[in-house]
Amino acid sequence: MSYIAKMKIKQVTDILEELAPLVHAEDFDNVGLLVGDVEAEVKGILVTLDTMENVVDEAIATDCNLIVSFHPIIFGGLKKLTGRTYVERVVIKAIQNGIAIYSMHTALDNVQEGVNGKICEILGIAHPKILIPKKGTIEKLVTYVPLKDAEALRTSLFEAGAGNIGKYSDCSFSTQGTGSFKAGEQAHPVKGEIGEIHYEEETQIHVIYSKSHRSRILKALFENHPYEEVAYELFVLENTDQNIGMGMVGELPEPVDETEFLERVKQKMNVSVIRHSRLLEHKVNRIAILGGSGAFAIEAAKGSGAQIFITSDIKYHEFYKAEDKIVIADIGHYETEQFTKTLLVDYLTKKIPNFAIRLAESKTNPIKYL
Template sequence: MIVKEVTGILEELAPLGLAEDFDNVGLLVGDDHQKVTGILVTLDTLENVVEEAIAQNCNLIVSFHPIIFNGLKKLTGKTYVERVVIKAIQNHIAIYSMHTALDNVMQGVNAEICRVLDIMEPKILIPQKNTIKKLTTYVPLEAADDLKNALFEAGAGTIGNYSNCSFSAEGTGSYKANENAHPTKGRIGQTHFEKEMQLNITFKSHVEKKVMSALFKHHPYEEVAYEVLTLENTDQDIGMGMIGHLEKPMKEVDFLLKVKERMHAHGIRHSALREKPIEKVAVLGGSGAFAIKAAKASGADIFITADVKYHQFFEAEGTMVIADIGHYETEQFTKNLLVDYLTKKIPNFAIRLSGSKTNPIKYL
């Protein structure tokens, strides 16, 4: 396999179009046509991880965090980022990052936290906006089914657990071709009337390129009349964080101790306990303080995240417990998720779980 084929499989799980605007995801270093000798999966790409890849004959590193985030103006080896990039290039190692693309999918980072903590029936905490679009086009009746099937094949028409969703209405279209046109039907210089179908179909924004390609390829007209609108509707399967419930309510201290054990946390910083049972749990891997308001609004008894600042703990306001268990700790199982996924997709390929320790925070 080549790098592009492997990353294509990863994008089936976490399309890059779902990543946040501030992020830097995708192939950051390397040639996407390079033949892959092995894949090393890691949370962070540090120098010791690149050395591990070299030792294990892996020339593709799949990393959760992007090693290049704010851009590089120099490659002199003076920073750890520059040294990683130089070492990777010198050894023909490609680096691919997923980050918030994987944060924003149902089977991503937060789903793994829920799995580890036995949180049941998790749902997206903050659905991502502007992820649903609607295509309206007009097609001759006899060509309508072929066009619909092509659009479905491209990924349009999926709503929740349903596929091949569309709405059609018959009517009469008109047009007059000028001398430079090559009309499929009708004659140049004459107004033509055609029985047409108005086709309405929704699609997720990250498949727009495929949907539009299918539209132009399979529509019979020389000039395709169409509209694409971004909808206010939210996709409940795309977004940040998750919220679910425990099978049975637990005492606050007992649940926090469970979290500490299961997530291998060295300590938990938390707001004041409420002396009430924990049943509804919200989670957000990584720096999640921005979601405190959403967690409160969802009725969570506790919100598990990382990188909470001093004053942000006050925002709990006695309505829930805010628990900061550490950035690395919330995301550490992501690489296991990716190894399992890739192993199922390409079982006869060398896929390694990095054994390098990349947590930059140490505890006494």
């Protein structure tokens, strides 16, 4: 994207959603614009992991009126804004100073180029794949169109993002049949006459698409379909998209000792201590990653054939789930997600060069080590 002298918040959030569509966030999450007006002009962008009061103060001091935060400052419902809690104080200060807050959280967790992809890059884990593919991300459109218009409509749907399956594009399935309809008195039929049943040789077109493309697919359908009333059906498929989901698993260039790899993790991830299950005294080359709280993915990590699972927030009894089949390594919640800030700054800088984009210097990790 070329230099844009003025941008609205909506333009910036659209760019962020190209990287991490909000529809990929988990249902429990609270992502998107949490504070602010989408039509406000952006003066500067401050990128942070958490939006605390010191981050809002930094935004004020650096003349940034949009904070792009990984974690949402508003997670549950807010019933009062009295300044009694740290959440209320942050929201009040942001509103008073005209600062918008946008959160990405699990939307960014669930894409390949997101949190876990960044960890794999830092640790040198090659050929990473999604550990737990997300369900409900693939949809199918079925529509009916006159034979002579089928190719043009199919092409427009492909151009809008439909028909992509793995490494293949322009995928569809078509059948031919006879459609019938009778136009009412207020209709303006393209085919047939008002009040008479009309039969038309039609093509039934099936295409799949990512849930994040639904609006543009429907826009293409309605703009390019010849009928006044478009007959169509939408289905959510059980199929999973192997490029969307939680965690990643990949390979090291060559096997190394467990302790050697964990020392590498400490050095690369700036970790002072690692809590882990019993070492198995094996060489390791297959590693599973899940930034943030990852206890729910222990079984998936074991099932993936990984020898070490890097994550955080593992409770005492959850370490038993290793069952001498994998080493569970808890390196800290902040530590697994800390490089997300750099990822977002790099992405935004590439998309909006010559714009004021800053990496927050304020410390937000609530956990200290003695």
